[in-house]
Amino acid sequence: MEENYLITITGTMERDGQRDSVELMTHGKYTHRDGSYYIVYDETEASGYAGCTTTVKIAEDARRVAMLRYGRVPGQLIIEKGTRHLCHYETGYGAVSLGVAADEISHKLGESGGSLHFSYTLDSGSENFLSWNLVDITVKSLPQESDPTIKECKPI
Secondary structure, eight states: OOOOEEEEEEEEEEETTEEEEEEEEEEEEEEEETTEEEEEEEOOGGGTOTTOEEEEEEETTSSEEEEEEESSSOEEEEEETTBEEEEEEEETTEEEEEEEEEEEEEEEEETTEEEEEEEEEEEOSSSOEEEEEEEEEEEEEOOOOOOTTSOOOOOO
């Protein structure tokens, strides 16, 4: 699987009436297998998790999204319709347990990419509300490398 997709992630967090959004654009991998779509990308310094790889696994029926981060700061968030999950999440300051409850999950993913939209609430594990979160991800296939046997014409 080559990194031949442009992945754009927009995340919005709302807490105490304040909204904050961040956008990340990166190259990554995308595939569909065994009833799920997979979006895989390397984290950067901009995200604060350089050296980590994130996999977003989306159920074909849009019932569940798993965000799994591997590397020096591992973590997982499971967002599933109708179920509150208690997830382990590593931060740069230590580990925390977070309650995660889905508001909505929808996608328009297909053979060459598409879009994913989901929102969820976070609580402190003791059911104290922390934030409402919205994530939009688009995946676009990048143009294939040109044929090396074709030479580019240069002006005379």
